[in-house]
Amino acid sequence: MNEIRDKSGKVLFTYYDGQGSDFGFADLRGLDLTECDLEGADLSNANLEGANLQRGCLYWAILFCANLQRANLSGAMLRGADMKEADLRGADLSRLIRKLAQQRLRPVSSTCA
Numbered sequence: 001m002n003e004i005r006d007k008s009g010k011v012l013f014t015y016y017d018g019q020g021s022d023f024g025f026a027d028l029r030g031l032d033l034t035e036c037d038l039e040g041a042d043l044s045n046a047n048l049e050g051a052n053l054q055r056g057c058l059y060w061a062i063l064f065c066a067n068l069q070r071a072n073l074s075g076a077m078l079r080g081a082d083m084k085e086a087d088l089r090g091a092d093l094s095r096l097i098r099k100l101a102q103q104r105l106r107p108v109s110s111t112c113a
Contacts, residue, residue, distance in 0.1 A: 024062075 021041045029049045036056040044064040052072045060080040070090040078096060 021038065023038075023046050024042045024044045026043070026046045028043075028051055029047050030051060031048075032052045033056055034052050034054045036053065038061055039057050039059045040061060041058070042062045043066050044062045045066065046063075047067045048071050049067050049069045050071060051068075053076050054072045055075040055077075056073075057077045058081050059077055061078075061082070063081055063083045063086045065085045065087075066083075067087050068091050069087050071088075072092045073096065074092045075095045
């Protein structure tokens with residue numbers, strides 16, 4: 001069993017393997033998700049502003065229209081992740097395991113709610 005906690009230790013979400021979990025529209029701002037296993041998770045429209053996803057496994061995750069402003073994605077594994085319309089302004093994209101050019105990225109537009 002895995003838990004997503006805020007910085008004070010409060011449990012926000014509990015899940016068993018992360019794979020396929022639905023975090024769409026979730027408010028995950030500023031959370032420390034270092035080395036998280038969110039393979040295949042639906043994070044569409046989630047607010048991950050300032051979150052630490054360093055070295056996290058986000059293979060095949062759905063990050064469509066996710067707010068990743070100022071998030072730490074250093075060393076994150078993003079193979080197959082859908083990051084269309086994701087807002088990556090100010091995000092730390094250093095040492096990504098998969099080249100972002102292969103991640104189907106597009107600039108943020110007005111299609112995100």
